């Protein structure tokens with residue numbers, strides 16, 4: 522087991538580093554100020570489209586889509602992409618500049634894997650070109666949505682159409698001005714077996730009957746310009762050709778959607794935590810309290826050392842998950858995929874929390890990105906399925922074969 526990056530990964534990572542240095546880090550404060558100003562709600566900064574065009578011209582584009590996706594993929598393996606994803610995630614919004622951000626990542630994978638030619642023409646191509654954005658609508662306010670089989674939004678056939686009725690919430694990206702389509706999961710076959718009752722269907726954002734009830738704040742933040750929404754579907758009619766994969770396949774899509782997405786997501790936390798560690802070190806070196814640098818204090822040294830260990834452990838685990846996925850596919854890497862989902866956000870939460878403490882009052886202010894990163898790491902222990910669900914799944918996979926005689 523060795524995870525040294527190959528020449529290709531080294532070269533591409535250097536390209537991302539140079540782009541981040543020239544175009545992303547210098548705009549970090551400007552971006553934060555823009556999105557914090559409620560005058561700018563649901564509006565991208567004026568330089569956003571130019572910046573994404575630059576990333577595309579530089580060829581740093583869609584690298585998340587692994588080589589098994591053939592014509593749609595830029596040709597990287599999961600293991601090759603993992604360190605690049607870490608680099609891109611040192612500023613969380615940079616993922617979107619490179620067209621490598623959630624929820625579009627997972628949605629593009631679904632369309633590349635299961636979409637019809639017509640669906641790929643209409644939705645996948647503009648998504649891959651970064652012209653539009655998308656949302657994945659599963660969670661519902663009235664049911665425990667950690668269990669995907671609980672979804673109640675009705676999908677009923679009526680001639681050449683399906684009619685959708687129900688409510689969704691926490692739908693990331695749905696508030697964004699570029700969001701043009703929602704992959705919506707609902708109950709289509711209530712009499713079928715438990716895991717075959719649901720379907721996933723493409724709902725254009727402007728379909729009559731699809732209404733925004735309200736934007737939602739996570740820890741007081743709207744996540745503009747592409748934030749979360751509560752949505753009402755009232756007699757929303759879409760053609761039957763919008764169904765993905767077939768009736769009753771929604772659960773399968775929800776599971777498949779989370780393959781490469783999971784390790785990319787965890788690697789995002791490694792990038793963010795690494796940056797928090799670097800900020801922590803710089804602060805410990807710059808600040809003097811009680812006659813010595815913070816760095817001279819044993820407790821601070823231990824916090825830095827502990828953070829370094831946790832980041833490195835997580836990084837290696839994610840690389841192993843990516844490598845196993847390359848060699849054995851999703852079916853052979855399910856346990857590792859659960860592990861990185863559990864470990865990634867928790868590790869980042871711990872490291873960022875320590876970085877905040879070492880920054881004192883500044884740590885909780887808007888003068889560093891740490892406070893907003895802490896909230897991101899925290900809610901990601903719920904979003905995409907709470908920790909407990911993944912832990913139960915991992916425990917069952919781990920115990921398999923060790924049953925009492």
Ligand SMILES: Cc1cc2nc3c(=O)[nH]c(=O)nc-3n(C[C@H](O)[C@H](O)[C@H](O)COP(=O)(O)OP(=O)(O)OC[C@H]3O[C@@H](n4cnc5c(N)ncnc54)[C@H](O)[C@@H]3O)c2cc1C
Nearest residue numbers: 657658659660665666667691692693739904905906907909
């Ligand atoms: C910022 C944010 C963005 C999101 N984006 C999206 C999105 O784009 N699309 C989308 O469809 N959804 C999205 N979600 C929703 C998210 O996926 C759900 O909130 C999550 O799956 C949990 O569902 P729930 O809120 O109904 O909690 P519930 O299912 O009610 O669970 C509540 C709690 O019960 C406990 N619990 C549940 N199951 C178990 C178990 N098996 N064992 C032990 N304890 C358990 C856990 O502590 C859990 O947190 C987002 C959520 C957030 C906060």
